[in-house]
Amino acid sequence: MPENNFPKLHNATWPGIVGKGSDSEPVISFDTMLEKTAAAEVNGVKFDGVDIGLFDPHIDLDMSDDGVKKLVDKIGGLNLEIGSLVAPIWSGSAMGTKEARDEFVNQVKKASIFGQKLRKLGIRPNGIVRIDSSSKPEDWALDPVNNTKLIAETFRRACDVAAEYDEKLAAEGEICWGGMHSWKTMIDTLEAVDRPNIGFQADMSHTFLYLLGYNRPEDRVLPVDFEWSDRAALEEGLKKMTSALRPWTIDFHVAQNDGTVHGTGSHDKTGRHCLATDPNGKLDITHDAGYWLRHENGELTKAFRHICWDGCMFPNSVMTDQQTWNDILAAMIRVRQAHGWYEA
Template sequence: MMANTLPKLHNAMWPGLVGKEPDTDHPPISLERMLELTVAAEVDGQKFEGVDLFLFHPHTDPDATDDQLKSMADKIAGHGLNVGSLVAPIWPGTVGDTAFGDAEQRKKFVLAVEKACRIGKILNEHGVRKYGVIRIDTAGGPGAFAEDEAGNLQRASETFREAGAVAESYGERLAAEGEICWGGMHSWRTMLKLLEATGLPKTVGFQADLAHTYLYLLGYNAPEDALLQPGYSQAEFDAAYTTMTDALRPWTIDFHVAQNDGSVHGTGSHDRTGRHCVADDPNGKLDITAASGYWLKDAAERGIQHICWDGCMFPNAVLEDAKTWNTILAAMIKVREAHGWS
């Protein structure tokens, strides 16, 4: 039987940046080093086929010149890799600001999306990027969101619509990340409300991450929306996971393979969120292959052409260990064998 060739297998570059701080025991890891670690991984002759990028310093200047971006594209292509999804620099302290803030903050958010779309256009024209989306979140915390949930939901959806119009003008789609540390996205029900209020299903969709969405089930930042209680059975998990994925899968246009041990974790300036674990973590709560299948049903019809591993806030020593990447790649291959297509 012929092996599946899709979705393409990508590695995320932002684990070298998220939660990393200079002059600590977990300093940023350069884009070049992250590319080297990605290319070095190999399992039974199969390798990673691409990378997803974080569009901010020190990996990528969001205001880089065309020539600088083309040089980066040449470097990535020279490693035999494609570029897939791009993370827009939408947070305070980067280019953007919160999507449910005041008019000036929301204007910065849309500007950050436009800068990401410009970079995407250059990478597309170069040829190193042939698929993928622009990833966003609300860039504000659940506490701030809860101060005026109805008003903030309305403001966030209006900002997402404005950003969606920009994305459409570039031929891009936006994927809102389901991560519990972002207001309006901290609960699977609220995430769904935000997508429905935005009302652009062809342009603004959902980015599902196995580690983050596992915490949706437990209602960590929204106990009223919990679908599971501690000590749940496999049958209860299956029913809860079906409920959540049936609601969010039709919106899902970007997907991260990951593992979670049921806890939250934060490093540096990044707030606590679903802990990313190595693929073979003995405390992992998820059957990675089985859980991925819930999200990847009809994935091709939703325009998904690649999947990406996400391991944010791993210690640098773990990221520098070749075994980490071979184990991750092996897990990705199993997902494609079980749920992929050609």
């Protein structure tokens, strides 16, 4: 595949951590996630890179410059680049105490510095720093107006810090984060931030649950009596939601969802990531990715130069099976074939 075929295809490494640990299965090592990504191949096409979570036990955000160089050499040695980064903001909170909000901003600063180092070393040509509110929807619901203001204030501070290192922040739309738990609350939060370097990170699985109104029934898009056999109604719902969120979208995850919430271990009440080949998947991955990757007139948005597969909370036996990653790569390739472009 020509090097200037876009968007680049990335795999996420944090599914080796999310939903794993003492109350679930063991964490899958960073090296294993890299090896499975690098080994995946479909008709001569391979993954172009990885998106990484900047948290233990995969990454030490406080590693030395020499450590960063070794990380770059390791990933570059596998012919992979680095794209978007996940800031470990959960040691703080966007709507917590002053100390919690300060810690949130501090983690964004550290992630932005880390991202700048990767760019200077030439391995990170594009990508954002991902954040969420690190707050529960039920806590947000105690005072929606003021809590949205508080989250927006924290996000503004984080944006200003990130801008010092030429980074953009993308807020992850997921039903488990307060102020981000429905498509409408997400837009309200983004509008309140009012900074040029913030946008939306759309995951096809997480945003799918916006349609069903989990954690925010009044913002449900699909009818309460919706039947999964009604593909036309589903497409209308997707069109409505993506039309509202697409202008904000600066980072994109290809994923599948079976229409249910799911959690593993301490990571609960979130979009159920399904395998690309899951017969219970409700999304037509290739077709439905187009609602995010194309304007309503059909023209490509070209809003980002790589897309990523995010599939969390699968059993370790599935995630260490190389065929899993070949199937995922095949799904990514089909998305690019349908919605990609070539630059001479």
